Amino acid sequence: MKRLSNHPFVIKLLAAFHSEKYLHFVVDFCSGGELFYLLQNKRLFTEDEAKFYFSEILLGLEYIHNQNVLYRDLKPENIFIDIDGHIKLADFGLSKI
Secondary structure (H helix, E strand, O other): OOOOOOOOOEOOEEEEEEOOOOEEEEEOOOOOOEHHHHHHHHOOOOHHHHHHHHHHHHHHHHHHHHOOOEOOOOOHHHEEEOOOOOEEEOOOOOOEO
16 A cells, blocks of 8 residues: 655554454544634635645645545545644545555
8 A cells, every 4th residue: 555644744644453343544633623624713714824725735735646646535624734733635535546
């Protein structure tokens, strides 16, 4: 399996295991929640905030695509914010190599 966990704007998969009923993933803790939640509360980003988040998303996508992975589920619900306010792209379930 290709590892995408070597970039600051891509969520890291730390471990994976399964129980009788479920598959469990252990990933980075992102205490800032989802970008979707932040958008709902703020309603509108300033131009500087929008540039900041867009730049980090773009750098994360560039890294993923340079690893020959097509990320096909980009939406605010799949973008998390870490403790420092930086984004982490997550949910690679629809991705293709």
